Amino acid sequence: MGVGSIFDGPDVRAEFEKAGINTHFIPFIWKYVIKNPNCEWDDIPDLPSAAYSLLRSKFKTSTSSVDSVINSNDGVTTKLLVKLQNGAxxxxxIMRYDTRLGKYCGKPRPGGPRSTLCISSQVGCKMGCKFCATGSMGFKNNLSSGEIVEQLVHASCLSQIRNVVFMGMGEPLNNYSALVEAVRAMSGVPFQLSPKRITVSTVGIIHAINKLHKDLPGLNLAVSLHAPVQDVRCQIMPAARAFPLEKLMDALQVYQKNSMQKIFIEYIMLDGVNDEEQHAHQLGKLLETFDVVVNLIPFNPIGSLSQFRTSSEEKVLRFQKILRGVNNIRTTVRKQMGQDISGACGQLVVNLPDEKKPPNLGVTDIEDLVSRR
Incomplete structure (x- = not known):
């Protein structure tokens, strides 16, 4: 086995058990590394002597590094470019919010500043959604659970993270075991994020959705639906052919019945493709038996890669009005953040560059609703 991340929970536990070292030391080690990101293993106090030699030979405090930090002109969005051990x-x-802004039920909102972290689960993506630049990359490789968790560790050095959304590069449910282990690490000591503050977004991998509630109870599920009928969905999301809409909705009914939780529906607005009044009525009919929040996402142009146009504000608001007025479905319009640093929905792509120029990356799907709950 090569040198792995200390945040790869299953590997670390297996090595500790094999060496007869109490696994209760692992959260203590994690806490120390988070607070002292540049530490050496010998800096950590009060471990059994066998633990030090094991850590030195098998694990790194971090297998990834922050290559660059780019701040948006919006003043609230920061993009971390993370270099993995394999060079990818x-x-x-990081998206910062102040929940005191605006009103809730006519009264000032409680709370204060908080941050949501959008993280990647894969390098590239094999789903090939035509409105998302990541799809043009193809699939490179899965991240380990440690590489996923390390994104949270890096971001925590810059901001106190309250919510995590799996909406960066990749389809999280196609990297299922690493996703499950990463979420378990994040919701345990020392991170202690509530599962209610972790959201996983998927295009609808049915067999994985069927396991999700049992493996990760309390988690938020967001589904990238993007069309109310199968033929339109296949047109813009080729992977949808493997996950027929009728079967996906059946799986979501079972998931909601078991979890008793709201499901977030993501719907990117594409002019003349899925944004007409008939589509709003079809979507309302499709979702009428569910407890959902629909998040309408203005399409972000991605240069020559896209044949799509952004829906007009009037069309978006009319679509929202139909879902709310006819079907009584809670519907929000996503606030765009970080477009100037290619950090908004659908702009993520790696044009692997010359040596001195950092890759132009962004985020496929940022779900800010969790931050506003």
Whole structure:
């Protein structure tokens, strides 16, 4: 076995057990490394002597590094370009909110500043959605659970992270075991993020959705639906052919019945493709038996890669009005963040560059609703 990440929970536990070292030391080690990111293993106090030699030979405090930090002109979005051990790049995006802004039920909102972290689960993506630049990369490789968790560790050095959304590069449910282990690490000591503050977005991998509630109870599920009928969905999301809409909705009914939780529906607005009034009525009919929040996402242009146009604001608001008024479905319009640093929905792509120029990366799907709950 090569040198792995200390945040790869299953590997670390297996090695500790094999060496007869109590696994209760692992959260203590994680906490120390988070607070002292540049530490050496010998700096950590009070471990059994066998633990030090094991850590030196088998694990690194971090297998990834922050290659660059790019701040948006919006003042609230920061993009971390993370270089992995194999030389590939992924990115994590920090989005800062102040929940006191605006009103809730006519009263000032409680709370204060908080941050949501959008993280990647794969290098590239094999789903090939035509409106998302990541799809043009193809699939490179899965991240380990440690590489996923390390994005949270890096971001925590810059901001106190309250929510995590799996909406960066990749289809999280296609890297299922690493996703499950990463979420378990994030919701345990020392991170202690509530599962209610972790959201996983998927195009609808049915067999994985069927396992998700049992493996990760309490998690938020977001589904990238993007069309109310199968033929339109296949037109813009080739992977949808493997996951027929009728079967996907059946799986979501079972998931909701078991989890008793709201499901977030993501719907990117593409002019003349899925944004007409008939589509709004079809979507309302499709979702009428569910407890959902629909998040309408303005399409972000991605240069020559796209044949699509952005829906007009009037069309988006009319679509929202139909879902709310006719079907009584809670519907929000996503606020765009970080477009100037290619950090907005659908702009993520790696044009692997010359040596001195960092890759132009972004985020496929940023779900900010969790931050506003």
């Amino acid at each position: 790049f992924v990115e994590a995006v």
